[in-house]
Amino acid sequence: MNWTRKPTGQTILFALASATSQVVVAIMYLVAARLSGPSDFGIAATIIAISYTVVGVVDFGASSYWIRELSSGRLLMREMVERSLSKNLWLAAILTVLIVVTSTLLRDFSLWWVGALAIGISLSLSTQVALRSSARSDLLARSILISKLIMALCMAYLLVIGVAASTALILTIAIGSVGEAALNMLATARVFRGGRPTRLVLNPWSGATNYGLSSTANAIQSVDLPLLAALAGTAPAGIYGSVNRWTQPLGLLASAFASTSVPFMAAARSLRGSWSAVRNAAWMLYISLFASGAMILLAPQLVPVLLGGAYTDAVPVLQVLALGTIPAILNQPMAVALQTHGMDRAVAVITTSSAFARLAIVASFAVAMGALAASWAFAITQMFASSVYAFLLLRGLRKEDS
Template sequence: MGPEIFGPLVAAVGLGATLAGLIDFGSNSLSVREMAAKRMDLGGFGSRLSGKLLIGTAGLTLWAVTFFVFARDSFLWVAGPIAFSQLLGQSFVVPLRARGRTDLLAAATLIDRLTVACCFLVLHLMDFGPQHMLWVAMAAGPVVSASVTRWILARDQKPDLSWSVSVNPWRNAKHYGVSSAAVSAQSLDLTIMSLVGGASVAGVYGAVNRWTQPMSLLAAAFTTSTAPLVAKMGSWRTAWPLLKRSSMLIGGAVLLCVGVAVFSEPLVAVLVGSDFADSAAVLRILAVGTIGAVLNQPVAAFLQALGNERAVSFITTSGVGIQLMLVALLTWAMGSIGAALAFAVLQTIILTLLLVTIVVSRRRSLIVIGRHSRGVRGR
């Protein structure tokens, strides 16, 4: 399967990830914070989850059927099952994230990845069409992981899926939702590249753009286990002693990024062959840009956990919007290299703005504390 076929397929898979993020609209992240702070119980989460899954299933079914009937060759219909599986997988680990159960979260992620690999191998041995093996395997992984999580890993924290018309699944998730939708919209880069640069350009980029996922998974493991602690503790200072040891995950992710950047050419030659030789330069730039993405994850999550979700929402949304515009412009001018540069530059800018937000928020806290102390002395 060459870049011409691979490009539209990975673009549809990326679109599926975007749809999943739009349907969730930050409700999972909000639920993690509220459950960690003991402001939401399993019953409340179950009611929200039921409504979201019901509405999401109806919408994604309509999407898949419509594009399968009227635009089957575009592969846009594939985004439907991909979005549903990701929505399911991300939702059922919320109780584990809220409790900080990194061991069970790691097990759920491992089950997901092993299912994808095994499914892909079985379909390959069955001579299944190469254009369908990828999306079927990627859709199967989160579904199996969600099933195992609900019935085995989190059986003592299993929410009751009882839907009520009066429960809004996205209540109070506005700022979380905007940030989540913006992050999900990053997956539209492949779709934009297909439109601007053609299937071959998207295929060269899509062949390696997911190779930085292991580094992102390490950052996600650290973030999902520690963000609830930050929300519970209420400040950076009190939470840091509990975060210090697990911060090695971030260091490991950064080192992996450096290694991939250095050895990008032999990695591409061995794993995908000479047809994708141009992907080596793309992978190198993506690996460097992922260093910023790895650091952005926990910084943004900690700011949200401490009540700064509005600032994070603005930074993330504006950053991703600029990135996608740059993807279109630089793809037209430089091909797949341009899209990789857009990713790397914007991740660095977003990280800088998040760090500035930390400094500003800490200064405001000190000013408030100082005023309070003077008021007490004055009495």
């Protein structure tokens, strides 16, 4: 077998693409934050966060569920495409109603930005399903790399012609998402057949309830930034938003490991077998853990140099986020192992309770602690989830051995 089709090869390729993606996005956020200032950047970051939340809620875990069902052979490619098309039509309809209502009654036109972003992000997410379920993350990696190159060029061009940095960031993410979706569709059309839709599906989320609860819980956690902005103001939101994506590259190897492991874990017959199928790539988790520890130590030097003196309050925020990233790294493969072996309901309960606890902590301490409230909310809830996942895995392994 070609090494790019094995778990380790898939993980390495996807990790490299994710690394490039996260670096490009982090640079764009850094440039936008530095050129805009905390308040203006806070508004842009809030719009982006709302867009990702809307997509996550409407997706309701369907994409993850389809990947598992396609990998196990219980869902046909054509059926997945029909459900995906129907889901995106539902999203377009919901956004249209919201935009018309807010524009007409409230004279608030910010949802136009949310609509453009959400459609692009949703198309990008939907077109990844066929590639990921068929263990072709190598093709997905190529799409990600090309789309991020497009985003970098787009951001540079918009800034050169005088577009405001915060606006340029929003436009760039929308354009890059649509570009990635188009590239994914081209790759899918070349490799897979039998995916042409013949009908629309009224309920594209059928069967995905437990995945939906987990996905929605993860999506609504993005509301922490808009909630912080509403309670504490746009300046604390700008401080938090300036560094909250810095921790994503820390966990990119873990994310790649978890994402590319789904079809291999789903094909395994047991929890122990799932680990055997992917353990050769587990060294990537150790690198992620080491990088998180290094970020805690280096934050006081990195933040002033990269963002400037206006963002000195972001140093402890970044350190707490890096601390919370350590259990978050471990949570990703543990959740995938549980979901692919029939414990998706338990994962849904854990992620849902963690999400609402996170928002409750932000709401309770935003005024008093500012951006630190959001960072500590993330760290505390990730630690809680990690302890419960570990308990469930150990219990499942004991049952298999008995």
